[in-house]
Amino acid sequence: MNRRTLGFGAAGIVVVGIVLLLSLNGNRVERSDSDPNDELAQVEPEVIEPQLLFGIDISDKKVVEGKIKRNQTIADILSSYNISRQEIFELDRKSKKVFSVRNLVPRKNYTLIYSDDSFKRATHFVYEPNSLEYVIYSFVNGVEISKEERAVEIVERTMAGRITVSLDHSIRQQGGSAALVNKVAEVFGWQIDFYGLQKNDWFKVIYEDRIVDGESIGVGEVISAEFNHIGSPYYAYGYDGGDGIDFYDEEGESLQRAFLRWPVEFSRISSRYNPRRYLKFYGRVKAHLGTDFAAGKGTPIKAAADGIVVTRGFTRANGNWVKIKHNSTYTTGYLHMSRFGKFKQGQRVRKGDVIGYVGKTGNATGYHLCFRFWKHGQQVDYIKEKSRLPSENPIEDNHRARFAAFVELQNKKLSDIQGDWADRTLSAGANQ
Numbered sequence: 001m002n003r004r005t006l007g008f009g010a011a012g013i014v015v016v017g018i019v020l021l022l023s024l025n026g027n028r029v030e031r032s033d034s035d036p037n038d039e040l041a042q043v044e045p046e047v048i049e050p051q052l053l054f055g056i057d058i059s060d061k062k063v064v065e066g067k068i069k070r071n072q073t074i075a076d077i078l079s080s081y082n083i084s085r086q087e088i089f090e091l092d093r094k095s096k097k098v099f100s101v102r103n104l105v106p107r108k109n110y111t112l113i114y115s116d117d118s119f120k121r122a123t124h125f126v127y128e129p130n131s132l133e134y135v136i137y138s139f140v141n142g143v144e145i146s147k148e149e150r151a152v153e154i155v156e157r158t159m160a161g162r163i164t165v166s167l168d169h170s171i172r173q174q175g176g177s178a179a180l181v182n183k184v185a186e187v188f189g190w191q192i193d194f195y196g197l198q199k200n201d202w203f204k205v206i207y208e209d210r211i212v213d214g215e216s217i218g219v220g221e222v223i224s225a226e227f228n229h230i231g232s233p234y235y236a237y238g239y240d241g242g243d244g245i246d247f248y249d250e251e252g253e254s255l256q257r258a259f260l261r262w263p264v265e266f267s268r269i270s271s272r273y274n275p276r277r278y279l280k281f282y283g284r285v286k287a288h289l290g291t292d293f294a295a296g297k298g299t300p301i302k303a304a305a306d307g308i309v310v311t312r313g314f315t316r317a318n319g320n321w322v323k324i325k326h327n328s329t330y331t332t333g334y335l336h337m338s339r340f341g342k343f344k345q346g347q348r349v350r351k352g353d354v355i356g357y358v359g360k361t362g363n364a365t366g367y368h369l370c371f372r373f374w375k376h377g378q379q380v381d382y383i384k385e386k387s388r389l390p391s392e393n394p395i396e397d398n399h400r401a402r403f404a405a406f407v408e409l410q411n412k413k414l415s416d417i418q419g420d421w422a423d424r425t426l427s428a429g430a431n432q
C-alpha cells in the first residue's frame, strides 16, 4: 500500500497519477465480476467507465490520500477543503450512529476527494478502520455517512514441503504465515504429534488465501491436506455438512475428537505419565499417574469433554480438585487448583467449560495442572490414549455422495502439487 502514504502537499500531477493507478485497480475488480465465458460481453463495444474509487465517481475530482496523524481530528483535515463548522458539527452528530468521527485512530488510511475546480471543496472523506471496512463521509447532499465492506476474494493456494527442522520452518521458508502453520497443525492435531515429526516427513496443503484489493489479508480455511508421517499417509478434507467446515479423513470419519486436545492452553508438559518414575526425594520409584502441564497461576482449566462433575473438593495430596465422569468409559481429574470454576458437584459441564484455575494446592511444588485420565476405572496415559479417543460424528449419510466427489477432486489436486521428494505410491492420486 505504498501509494497510500502520500501526504497533504501532493502536487497536482502526482495526484493525477494516483487517480489512474487506483482506477485501473477499480476496473480490474469490476471485470472479475463478469463471466469470461459470456461471448456477448466480449463483442460489445468498449464503454468508457467512470473512474471509481470506493464506488465514488472521481472522473472530475481530485484525490488526496494519507494517514491520520497523532492528535489530528477530522475537522483539521476538512477545514482546508471548505467544509463549514456547521457541517462538521452535523458530521460529528450524525456519525455517532454509523462510525463516529471521534473514533479515528492515528496511522489509519484515509482518502479525501475534492472537486477539481476553483472551490476545492471536499465531496467525500473515506476512512479505513481496517483492511476490510471503510466508512464514507459524504458532503454532496448534506452530510451522509455509510459503512461499507470490501469484497473479499478467495484464492485457492497450494503448498508442499518436506520436514527438515519443523513444520513451522518448512512453511515459513516458503513464505507461509504463522497462521497457516497453526491451521495445518490444528487439522492433524489428533493424528500427528507435531513435536515428534521425523526428518523427511512431508506435507501438501490446499488452502484459501483471502484477498482484498489485490493484497492478501490472511489465510482462510484449509481445504484439504495430506501429511506423510514416518511413511504413513494422513488425509484431511475440510467439508461443510451444514454446521460449518469440519475436517474428515478419506472415509468421512471426523478428525476432531469428543475431547479437548489439552485441558489448559498448551504451555509445556513438565512431567509425563510414568508408572515407574524415580523420585530422588523419596529415594524410590513413585508412580506419576498424571500428565503435568506447567502453567501460570490462574490459567483457566477446561473440562476435557462433556460430562458430570462427580467430585469437587480438597485432599492433602490433590489440593483443590475436580473429577468429571464423561461416560461409562472415561473419567478425568484436575488437581492442585488455586480456585474452582462455577460448576458444582452433580452439575453437567460442556467440553471447554472453565472448571477451575491453575494453582499449587496440595502436594505441588510449582504452579501446574496435574491432569488424570481414567479408562474403565484405570488410570492411563492421556497422551498415549489421545489418538484412540472417540471421534466427533462422521459425515452424515445424506452428504456421503457429495463428500465422496469432493474427496476425489481434492485427491486429484493434491497429487498435482509438485513435491519431487514425495513418494508417489503413497500420494493421494496414486491410490485411486
Ligand SMILES: [Zn+2]
Residues within 6 Å of the ligand: 271, 288, 290, 291, 292, 369, 370, 371
Ligand atoms: Zn502430576
